[in-house]
Amino acid sequence: MRRPAPRAGAVRTSEVVSVAHSDPVGRVDEAAASMLEALFTQSPIGLHLFDTNLRVLRVNTATPFMRNASLDDLRGRRVRDVYPLVEEDAEALLREVLDTGIPVRQHMVRAHGEGDEPQERTFEINALRLEDPHGKVLGVGVSAVDVTERERAHAHTKLLDAVRGNVGRTLDPAVTGEELSATLVPEFADIAIVEVVDSVIRGDDAPLAPLPTGTLVVRTAFRSAHPRPPEAHPVGDVRCLAGPTPFTQALADLRPRLERLGTATPWLAADPALAEAIRSSGAHSLLVVPLTLRDAALGIVSLYRTEDSPAFDENDRVLAVEVATHTALCIDNARRYTHEHTIAATVQRRLLPRRPEAHAWLETAYLSLTGADPGAWYDTTALASARTAIVVGKVAGRGLNAAATMGQLRTAVRSMSAFELTPDELLARLHDTANRLAAERAHLPYGDPLRHEELRADCAYAVHDPLTGVCSMAAAGHLTPLIVRPDGTVSAAAAAGPRLGSSDGTPFAAVEIDAPAGSVLVFTSDPLLTSYLAENPGPLAAPSDYADRPLQDLCDALVYAIPAGMGVHDAAVIVARAQDFPSNRFAAWPIDAAPAAVAEARRRTRRQLAEWNVDDETAYDTQLIVSELVTNAIRYGSPPLELRLIHDRSLTCEMRDAGSAAPHLRHAGTVDEGGRGLFITAQLAQAWGTRFTPPAKTIWAEQTLSGANEPDSLP
Incomplete structure (x- = not known):
């Protein structure tokens, strides 16, 4: 069968x-x-x-x-x-x-x-x-x-992997605490609380254990598996830990504490609010682990298990110590970053101008988005002849090194702007300066990380002339200024040149654009922000609406118009608005290339200064300056010749001719009959210089006016 x-x-x-x-x-x-x-x-x-x-x-x-x-x-x-x-x-x-x-x-x-x-x-x-x-x-x-031990080891390894992958993704101690609590609850604990020493949050060194009396801690994270967990102290609360408790003891000897909670827990009397929260949550087991690194106390992690969850045991204590060690490293990295960022931001604030320096005919306002990157800078410089120089730039990199390099480049730009260089020539010389700074980095010790970091920077430089309504600009990199004309049209204003410090030998190019009264100029250190504003003008499309309002209102409107998720992080911004230069504060006359023209120039100057109510002493000095400048132009210059007087907050005399020879100051000997013209001019004027604007050159001299001589119409 x-x-x-x-x-x-x-x-x-x-x-x-x-x-x-x-x-x-x-x-x-x-x-x-x-x-x-x-x-x-x-x-x-x-x-x-x-x-x-x-x-x-x-x-x-x-x-x-x-x-x-x-x-x-x-x-x-x-x-x-x-x-x-x-x-x-x-x-x-x-x-x-x-x-x-x-x-x-x-x-x-x-x-x-x-x-x-x-x-x-x-x-x-x-x-x-x-x-x-x-x-x-x-x-x-x-x-x-x-297989309890095998599964526990597997669960512990899985939890450690999750902590290493999820905790410390940012350089913010508060966010690090939130990441830790989110990883531990509910997989390891029912309630997780992270508290960090207040000085660590601010970037200072962590205090050595035991903590001094009165040390403040900040609750940075609280998470619970309960829908509405009781909370003794809210997140963000700054306080001294009540003691003696397992929390203060753990921060004293930097050893974890494993506690069984119940009605007969004597140390709960030190913190009644905590005792009530523990009772309401049903917590029966507490694991307190200090966040410690090199015998310093950075904070503390408190873990609770409630209701039917098993109590913490020795294996859990060992795992919690490993978790806390990783978290302490992450918080210390965040502290170091905060400390370095604070120093870099302090250096940046000291290196950047506190308020705009410009003539009255170009109103300017500075703006920093989310606290400008330490490598970003902005500046305005009042030049002769009522002109204003505007510069914005950004050095690649972060931290103190970027801030220091920014300070070097900003100082170089401000110094070179006094030599009346055109924007393209100034950027070419700034490019050479950046290359020399890069060469200095190459000679740093091999262990210095700055030696291996390339020096790269972007910069945009412009000069606005209110007498002609023209703005001359040049750019290194992709920082393209925007101009919004009175009719609301928005356009980019400069062609991109090579980045500062690069090996690109492409020459810089300057462009001249019309910027009549009412035009708004926007300079940013972030190309992404510039591109967005060019494509979405928003408040820039109607700058006439801001004609009678503070320029800072326009800056605020720009900030409000930026989408939250666009990706603009840190940016330095300058917003400038051109204004009319009063025609009655400017005079120009053609000059004949003959010796008799000198006396005629003095007479015209005297009459014009009388109309401007300039005092006799200043008028006398001005006539001497005019005599020397006109004589110099007739003798060494080339026609056509033109004399200009500009009555701004200072009094400027300009002599223009078509010659290319630049004058220089001489110290004539005792028996010399000539050679004292520019020397006399330099003694009488506050400043003087030569400006080349092909096909002509301009020799100018600037005198300081007393308060009584300043024009009443200046804003």
Whole structure:
């Protein structure tokens, strides 16, 4: 008679019997029975036999889970009455094996262990349906292996990986605390609180343990698995820790504390608000871990488990220390960044102008978005002849090195602007300066990180002339200024040249654009911001609306118009608005190339100064300056000649001619009959210089006016 094939996973007794009959000695059945008995009495692997009603037939009492159990007490009892499983329907699982014959392999279940405070254990079980030789179902056989330590190690490794991947992604100590609490709850704790020493938040060195009396801590993070968790102190609260408590003790000796919480916890009296929050949350276990690095205390992490969660144990303490060590490193990195950023920002504030320096005919306002990058700078310089120079730039890199390089370049620009250079020539010389600074970096010690950092910078430089309504501009890199004319049209104003410090030998090009009264000029250190404003003018499209309002209103309108997610982080911005130069404060006359023209120039000057109510002493000095400048132009210059007087906050005399020869100051000897013209001019004037504006050159001299001589119409 042919027997039916056994189902998958079923075990038949005939297999043992057939092996015994094939043994000529007849000892296999005896050995098999002995092996089964040894497994049920000595093996650490749990063996469990259940009948078809899932009642206990036999168990391996040598397994740790059943070590103190009596077989007589267990036989005949159901699964749910014998095994203290945690949230696991074992009967349903085994019933499915009985019904289908499909075995269960490597299934994880959790159960409470032994002891007064039973710890949760994890078991890996395999379940097989048992059948007799005729295919009749006899019950279920289950093997169980305690894998608590293996699973705990796996969970700890997984948690550490999550902490290393999620904590410290920013350089903000407060955000680092939030990242830590989000990673630990609910996987490791039900409530997580992070508190950081206040001086660490501000970027100062962390105090050495034990903390001095009165040390302030800031609560940077609080997270709970409860929908509405009780909170003793809100996030952002700055306070002294009440003591003595496990928190103050952990910050004193930098050792973690593992506490059981209950009604008889004496240290809770030191902080009644905390005691009430613990009672309301149902917390029963507390793990306090200091955030420490090199014997310094950066803060503290407080972890709670509540209600049905198992209490923290020694393994949890070891894991929490590893987590806190990584977090402390991240917070210290953030502290170092904050410290360096504070120094760089301080240096930047000292190197940048406190208020705009410009003539009244070009109103200017400075703007920093989110605290300008330490490498960004802006500046305005009042030049001769009522002109104003505007510059904005940005040095590549961050931190103190970028701020220092920015200061060097800004000083170089301000110094060179006094030499009346055109924008393209000034940038060419600034480019040479940047290359020399880069060469100095190449000679730094090999261990200095600045040696390996390229010096690159962008810069835009412009000069506005209110007498002609023309603005001359040049740019290094991609900092293109914008001009908004009175009709509302917005356009880019300068072509991009090579970046400062680069090896590109392309010459810089200057462009001249009309900037009549009412025009608005916008200079930014962020090309992305410039591009956005060019494509979305927003408030720039109608600058006439701001004609009678403070220019700072326009700056604020620009900030409000920038989308939050556009990607503009730090930017230095200058906004300038051109104004009319009064025609009655400017005079110009053509001069004949003849000696008699000198006397005529003095007469015209005298009449004009009288109309401007300039005092006699200043007028006399001005006539001497005019005589020397006109004489010099007739003798050494080339026609056409033109004399100009500009009555601004200072009085400027300009002599223009078509010659290319530049005059220089001489110290004439005692018997010399000439050579004293420019020397006299330099003595009488506050400043003088030469400006080349092809096809002509201009020699100018500027005199300081007293308050009584300043024009009343100046704004």
